[in-house]
Amino acid sequence: MKIARKSGEVLRGVIIGALLLLVMVELAMLDGGATVFRYQGF
Amino acid sequence: MNNAAPSSAQQFYQGMVSHSKTSIWSAILFLFIASAVALTTVDEDFVYSDFHRYLASHAIDERLFVTERAYALFSSGNEHPKFVVLGGSASLVASSTPVINASLENYGYEHYNLAWSRQSLLESLYLVSRLPEHSKGVILVGVGPSRVAIDRNALKNRITRHGGGLTSAPFDEAMRKHDFQPADKTGFFLIDNRKFLLARYRAVLKNLVFGAPQRAVHAYFGATLQGNEAFDKIATRVDNRIAKGYQDSVDLNLELLGDIIALARSNTEMEVVLVEHPINPRFVSEYLGTEFYVAHKQRVSDFAAEHGVDYVDIAAEHLQEELYFDWTHLAFAAAADDYTTALLKELSTRGHIPDL
Numbered sequence: 001m002k003i004a005r006k007s008g009e010v011l012r013g014v015i016i017g018a019l020l021l022l023v024m025v026e027l028a029m030l031d032g033g034a035t036v037f038r039y040q041g042f
Numbered sequence: 043m044n045n046a047a048p049s050s051a052q053q054f055y056q057g058m059v060s061h062s063k064t065s066i067w068s069a070i071l072f073l074f075i076a077s078a079v080a081l082t083t084v085d086e087d088f089v090y091s092d093f094h095r096y097l098a099s100h101a102i103d104e105r106l107f108v109t110e111r112a113y114a115l116f117s118s119g120n121e122h123p124k125f126v127v128l129g130g131s132a133s134l135v136a137s138s139t140p141v142i143n144a145s146l147e148n149y150g151y152e153h154y155n156l157a158w159s160r161q162s163l164l165e166s167l168y169l170v171s172r173l174p175e176h177s178k179g180v181i182l183v184g185v186g187p188s189r190v191a192i193d194r195n196a197l198k199n200r201i202t203r204h205g206g207g208l209t210s211a212p213f214d215e216a217m218r219k220h221d222f223q224p225a226d227k228t229g230f231f232l233i234d235n236r237k238f239l240l241a242r243y244r245a246v247l248k249n250l251v252f253g254a255p256q257r258a259v260h261a262y263f264g265a266t267l268q269g270n271e272a273f274d275k276i277a278t279r280v281d282n283r284i285a286k287g288y289q290d291s292v293d294l295n296l297e298l299l300g301d302i303i304a305l306a307r308s309n310t311e312m313e314v315v316l317v318e319h320p321i322n323p324r325f326v327s328e329y330l331g332t333e334f335y336v337a338h339k340q341r342v343s344d345f346a347a348e349h350g351v352d353y354v355d356i357a358a359e360h361l362q363e364e365l366y367f368d369w370t371h372l373a374f375a376a377a378a379d380d381y382t383t384a385l386l387k388e389l390s391t392r393g394h395i396p397d398l
Contacts, residue, residue: 002053004050004051004053004057005053005056005057006057008053008055008056008059009060009062009065009068010057010064010068011057011058011068012057012059012065012068013064013065013067013069013070013072014068014069014072016065016068016069017068017069017070017071017072017073017076018072020069020073021072021073021076025240028236028240029240
């Protein structure tokens with residue numbers, strides 16, 4: 001039973017971690033997007 | 043009241059929705075492992091994949107996948123001759139991909155349109171510095187008043203704005219020669235090239251959301267600012283920018299152009315051809331000044347003669363005022379096709395590409 005609960009907690013952590021990673025990439029993209037390789041709106 | 047012990051599924055759910063130190067540590071551990079795996083596995087070989095070549099060849103002249111095309115060029119080997127276009131958006135729009143492909147495919151050429159909006163000669167130099175050794179073919183370098191009027195500070199910013207990505211041994215050497223500080227490197231490919239790579243991620247996302255990207259030329263084709271107030275605004279702004287920077291910056295930019303020629307000669311078997319990019323005759327007569335433009339062309343022409351490269355200037359013969367969208371970009375696909383056909387013919391006559 002305890003294992004089931006721990007698994008849930010770990011999965012929650014992994015999901016939060018993955019979302020954080022996405023947010024970090026998105027934030028970095030704001031910077032990356034400022035380069036010449038951005039979607040150039042002319 | 044239900045006193046029965048919760049089932050495994052209920053326990054699992056409880057774990058999912060409650061705060062606990064375990065989930066926080068799991069998140070941290072996940073981030074750490076994900077970053078470590080990414081940092082140690084993603085390198086140039088990882089990026090030089092067939093997938094990325096596929097993207098490059100299927101998105102040959104639009105705005106999103108220029109990074110892909112750059113990496114495809116860097117890893118292209120020297121088996122096939124290459125047709126490389128460097129320059130600003132004027133060159134990008136005027137180079138008709140269908141015409142170039144149809145004309146050169148039979149001769150086995152690989153076509154890389156690596157022009158992008160406001161590309162400086164410094165960025166062109168970087169691209170040339172990454173050409174595979176012994177590459178054959180031709181590099182067209184778009185020149186025009188705006189390309190050689192970019193001042194030292196703006197050029198300096200171009201080195202840092204790409205993160206540590208804009209770096210290679212010959213490029214860094216050239217930067218030191220001109221008193222520029224080469225980009226800082228961490229040694230981790232993923233970090234140093236983050237801006238290139240993130241742009242790729244962004245491009246793929248946009249592609250998924252909005253469908254296949256349009257060719258860059260579609261930003262201009264089908265409309266024109268001639269006779270519109272916007273034309274006057276743009277022309278005035280661009281004229282100011284060029285007039286302000288030209289005299290102070292032209293020497294430095296031509297030196298960078300000299301480096302491009304020298305690097306192409308020492309590292310590859312490719313020929314550099316300077317191409318005066320299209321410019322609206324109305325912009326020249328009403329804003330830039332004919333005298334200024336003629337002096338600019340003479341300067342580039344003298345430079346080309348001095349460095350033993352060809353300088354092609356045929357835009358004026360083939361492109362009338364009404365074919366332009368604004369001060370420099372063409373407004374019609376047919377105009378770009380005609381111009382590119384004439385340009386290829388000229389290159390062929392001068393012996394840079396096979397007889398067409």
